Amino acid sequence: MGIARPWRVQDALGLDRLGEKCYNTARYTWHLGFTGFGGPPSHFKIFYDKFVTRLQWIDEQVYQELFSVCQAFSGPGSTKMLYCINLIHDGTLAAILGFLIWSLPGALGMFGLAIGVSNIGESLPRPAYAVLSGLNAATVGIIALAAVQLAQKAITDKLTRILVFFAAAAGLLYNALWYFPILMLVCGIVSVVYDFRWLHRPVKAVVGIPRALRSKLTGRRKEADATGPGIELAENQQPPDDTTQTKPGSSDHAQTHDDNGTSKEARTVPDSHKLTAISWPFGLGMILAFLVSFIIIVVLRGVLPSPTLLYRLFANMYLAGTIIFGGGPVVIPLLREYVVAEGWVSSRDFLIGLALIQGFPGPNFNFAVYLGALTAINGGYPSAAGAVLGYIGIFAPGLITVHGTMGVWSAIRNRRWVRSALRGVNAGAVGLIYTAVYRLWQIGWIDEGFQSGTSLANDPWWVVVTATSYVGGCWFGLQPWVACIIGAILGLVRYGVVVGQGY
Structure with missing residues (x-):
């Protein structure tokens, strides 16, 4: 048995063979920022197919661990997943590069959208509403398929099947920021109690x-x-x-x-992937440093007599990135409270961005770039300043904490109770994905008469578009970005039919 090499700063930063590692990251992730449609549920499926099945950068067990960790803590779930995969494989600098490649295309698109929206009138042309509705309907099908496929991997026995159903049902019945982390915590506790036979x-x-x-x-x-x-x-x-x-x-x-009593081979924590990108003391130090920065920013936000608009924007985004659990589907209602209620962005402009972010590739947290740019424009500041502050404020908390968590995680991941809790948290997180399907379904159809959105179920056409997206991905391997394009085209087809009939 060889002697383990001590942790070094150059190992954590990925300085050994830096050029090769950065090239490796850019080579395999350059297109994800342009093709990662469908929101976090679809992103997790894309990452699984690419990094587990094809490239084999990590294996099934490590992927399930990362999924649970990224869902159990605040911040953008799919973005943290990609960051951790690159961190494990190529080091810190490669992980940062992968994050920028992943997030910047959608962020730049949302920035351009904010400039365009700031110059339009009170309403959009009806064909634009048709395209937005088609994008939303296709996205619902993509998310539903991703939820089903992830559930098939998360369900390993009757307990996890029950936990997936419980989390999905509970998420549909109630919606609050504190509620989602509590649900996942409950699922983890139930799994530990069950596995250790305490009852x-x-x-x-x-x-x-x-x-x-x-x-x-x-x-x-x-x-x-x-x-x-x-x-x-x-x-x-x-x-x-x-x-x-x-x-x-x-x-x-x-x-x-399995459920039928048939024995099967199951691998626990493999040694083929040691999560030692950073040491646990350094990781714990990063988490503590973040908590200090969070306290300073929040305290200054409350005690400064007249903070500037841009500082209040950054503080609100930093706070949102810290307390959001559940990823993209949860960030929307919170950001509405932080910008629309403050009077920085109009309700109409918020809803236009909400509809379009569903059809944009990359993380849904890029919505903060759109809102930051509009806030700066409406406040008389440069739009780029608001966009950059929104981008940094919303992403920084999740990435800093997950980076530190990976160091701590490497020290505790082999413990029995940790593996057991992960099983429950993973099942609960998958169940909550079904709530994203329901939330978007309820506001997916927008038009002149209901710019705030109404249910896709009110018109059979949108049901067909959603089913087309789901069936195309499930049976014919249709890529999410292709499904979004088809959804937009079908939205225009519906508009043409409606206009031709005189409605």
């Missing part, structure tokens, strides 16, 4: 299981505890000596069971 003894005492059956279950529980939570030994299989650590170069295989 088995009191339940058996109440139910009164026969002694012979109780003895058999107790024996199986002792054998299962030797291999880890939720894992049972196959017949005549000996438990490993140490389940919390694996031998270097090994994959640590264990035997699990």
